[in-house]
Amino acid sequence: MLALSVTPAGLPTSISGLRALIASGELGVDESIALQHQAVAQHDSFRCVSNHFERDAGSAPRAQPLAGVGLAHKDVFHMSGTSPDCGMNQPRRVSTDEAAVTHRLKREGSSVLAALVMAEHACGATGENRHFPLVLNPLSPDAAVGGSSSGSAVAVAAGLCYGSLGSDTMGSVRIPAATCGIVGFKPTQGLMPTTGMASLAPSLDTVGILARDPDDAATLFFHALGHQEQVTLFGQAGVHGPSFKRRSPPSPRIKYALDHEDPGVRLLPDIRNAIVRFVTHLGGDDNPIILPYFASINRYTDIIFRVEMSNIHLRRLANNPDHLDRGARQLVLAGACMPSTWYTEALHERNGLKAAFIQTLFSNADFLVIPALPTGVPDWEDVHTTSPAFKVQPLLDLFAWMRFVNFLGLPAISVPIAMDQRNRPICVQILTRPGHDATLLAFAAHAMKSFL
C-alpha cells in the first residue's frame, strides 16, 4: 500500500482521523471539502478523474457522521445531477435521478468530489479504455491498474478521496483494489441497492466499496445501508461514530484454498507462501482445501455474464457498431448466440449450488481465504490489449479467482497482506457467509493489523 502520512489535501488519511479533527473544531467542514477539491484539481497526475464536480452549495452540519468526507465514485452512478458516462467520455448529461447508495452517503454529510475513470461499460479486467488516457498506478507507472473500477482504486490509493463506490460484476471492485494495494469490499448481493447504477449483468452486479482500510470501508458500508440492514448486520442503526463496528470472532475458524480448477491459472510461489503465512498466523487450518463445484460455478458465471450483458447491449450494438470495444463486443455477441438452455440451466442450478457451497465451506468455518491476483500485479504492457507484449493469460488471471463469488452472491474483501520482490502488493480475498458482512470487515481489520 502507498504509505501516506497525510492526503494530498494535507488531511488525515482515515475517515476516523478526519472526523476527529472536524469534531474537535480544528477543521471546518467547508475547509475540509475545499482542500479536497483543490487536491483533485491539482494532483490528478494519475489520470483517474473523468469529471470533477462543482462544490456543493452550502455545507453539511458538523454533527453529521460523514460531514467533511470527500468521496469520488466510479462513473456508473447517477450522481451530482448528472447521468453516468460509463467510461465513454461523452458530454455530461443532466439528470434529476440520484443513485440510492450515493444519495444515502450524501444524506449523512459526505460530498461527491468527482466521477472516476473506468473500463468502458464496466466491462474489463483492467482500466484500459480507448476514450481516456491510460490511468496510472500510484505504486508504479509500469504496474497495471485493474478494472473495471480503475479510477476508483487509483483515486483512493493516491489519497484523493476517502473512499469510492464501484460496481463488482466479475471482480470489478476487488481486482483494481488489489492492483493498487487498497481494500476492495464486495458486500452480500442485494444488500446495497443498485437503483440508479448502470447495469452490466443484473444478476451478478453488486455495489462495492474501495477504501484505504477495512475500517473506512465499514464506515461507508454502514452509512450506505438502509435502516433495517444496519440493524440486521450491525445490531444498531443511525449511530454516529465508530461504536457500530462489529467485533471479529475471538477464535475464527479459517479455511483456505490455493488451487484453481483451471490448470492454466497458476499461483506464484511467493504469493502461495504469503497466503500460507497469513493463514497460519491467524490460526487457520493446516492444509488447503479444494473448492467444491468450482469449475461448474465458473462456467455458469461465464454463461450468465454473457447472456445478461447481451440483453443490455446487443440492441445498442445494432444501432452503433462502435458502441463497445473489441473484447466487450465478443462477449455480447457470444451471449446472443448461446443456446437459451445454457442460461436457464445456469439460473436453475444457482440456488442449489449456492446452498451446497455454503454448507460445504461454512458449516465448520467462519472465513475462507483465497488468492486475489494469483500471479501478482502485472505490467501494463502484459495486459494492455494493444501492446506488442500483450498476453492473454495474465489478463485471465486477474479475474480467475473473482467471478465465482458473484455467482454465489457471497460477501468478499480483498486486502493487501505483503509486498512482492517488485514492491507490488500481494493480496488475498476473504469470504464468508451471506449477511455476515460486518463480521467480515471486522475480521479483515483485525487480520491486517495483526499480520502486517
Next chain:
Amino acid sequence: MEKTQDTSKETRHALAQHAKWVLQSQGVAIRDDEASALARQLLRLAAGPPFAPVKPCSPSP
C-alpha cells in the same frame, strides 16, 4: 486424429455461419474473423465441465 481436426473445423465453420445468421437477424453484422472467434468461444464454453449435480461434497483433504 486428422479426421477429428477436420470435423472440429467443420463444426467451427458451421457454428460461425450460424452465429452470423443469428446476429444478422438481430441487426448486428459481423466479419468472418469475428464469427470464427465467436465459434471458438462458444465451443470452449460447450466443452467446459458438465453441469454440476448438486449433492453433498466434502472438501479435500
